[in-house]
Amino acid sequence: MSAKDRPAYFMIQDAIEQARIQPGGTFVEASSGNTGLGIALIAKQLGYRSKIFVSKSCSKEKIKVLIQAGAEIEICENSNGLHDFHSTQFRAQSFAATHPNAYFTNQYYNTQNICAHYKTTGPEIWEQTQGRITHFLSGVGTGGTISGVGRFLKEKKADIRIWGVEPEGSILQHYLQYGKAPKEISPFDAIEGIGRNFVPGSFDPQPIDHIFQVQQSMTKLMARRYLAETGIPSGFSSAALLACLHTYHNEMALGPAHTVLLFFPDHGSRYVSKLYADSLDFKTASSTL
Known part of the structure; x- marks a missing residue:
């Protein structure tokens, strides 16, 4: 458990309530690990999938526990923001925009x-x-x-x-x-x-x-x-x-x-x-x- 479980829950609930994702869809996030884990665990419990984009500096312990939680992992060069094509944020946003029923929770810009x-x-x-x-x-x-x-x-x-x-x-x-x-x-x-x-x-x-x-x-x-x-x-x-x-x-x-x-x-x-x-x-x- 981490403090990031709270925004993960709020972002997921908001997306479901606002019908931004349909049942069985994929929650997508760019994360150093903790928010991603919260999203993976909550999404799985609610019948959704998760895909988490982490930077190559993410600890191997976090990657292991993300996989155990059922998340699909993609390792990126950095987490330098949406302006960098190689960043976790850009890659996560791009994935969500080009795959059906995928929603980018976007913790860096999500008011939840x-x-x-x-x-x-x-x-x-x-x-x-x-x-x-x-x-x-x-x-x-x-x-x-x-x-x-x-x-x-x-x-x-x-x-x-x-x-x-x-x-x-x-x-x-x-x-x-x-x-x-x-x-x-x-x-x-x-x-x-x-x-x-x-x-x-x-x-x-x-x-x-x-x-x-x-x-x-x-x-x-x-x-x-x-x-x-x-x-x-x-x-x-x-x-x-x-x-x-x-x-x-x-x-x-x-x-x-x-x-x-x-x-x-x-x-x-x-x-x-x-x-x-x-x-x-x-x-x-x-x-x-």
């Missing part, structure tokens, strides 16, 4: 991505923290999680700080600050699930106060440190939040009066080959799960 977290995740966070939350920290990929949760929490308490985290070289920090993408787009420091070189339509900058950038090397280090200290293997983007706290703790000026929520969207078992392949701590933790 934001809506899912506005209607479910945000209210749950508010209720479970009893309204005491002061800071929300989340990785930024499609933007759906931070946009939906951020909107809800800001409506409840305007002075809550909504902070995002992305890899060094990703463009969303620049977009948040200047209202436009940088003129020069360069490859960014890859952290699976977060970071973009284009601005997704599901990224709403309005509720977001700041986006921090972290290094891949520090993220990997913090994943292993967290595992050693807690016995819990975190996902790649979850570890990026730990790297953010470690790197910017002085700038954040957090104290005992603050209630800070770090949003971990998935589990480290989906990133063994990238984060924990040689970790004895992971093998020990896995044996107790």
Whole structure:
């Protein structure tokens, strides 16, 4: 299970209710793995098929579990957006447009991505923290999680700080600050699930106060440190939040009066080959799960 199951469910339900797909059709998505898995599992349960386009950087653990869930997989060169003919997004859109009864859920531009977290995740966070939350920290990929949760929490308490985290070289920090993408787009420091070189339509900058950038090397280090200290293997983007706290703790000026929520969207078992392949701590933790 991951946080991406929520937008997957909302996007599928919306497509069915709006008659954008007929029974037995194929749901199509471009995904780093987690949204794709949610779509595959839900589609299968409802009697639909799924085809998921992933980039070549997708972890082998995610690909394996996608196949086990019944998804047809196509591996693409990158996930650089609809302007790139070799990207997961372009290939997914093209497939859906040229095959009968296929629907591209398009998490990067589907409003249900934001809506899912506005209607479910945000209210749950508010209720479970009893309204005491002061800071929300989340990785930024499609933007759906931070946009939906951020909107809800800001409506409840305007002075809550909504902070995002992305890899060094990703463009969303620049977009948040200047209202436009940088003129020069360069490859960014890859952290699976977060970071973009284009601005997704599901990224709403309005509720977001700041986006921090972290290094891949520090993220990997913090994943292993967290595992050693807690016995819990975190996902790649979850570890990026730990790297953010470690790197910017002085700038954040957090104290005992603050209630800070770090949003971990998935589990480290989906990133063994990238984060924990040689970790004895992971093998020990896995044996107790």
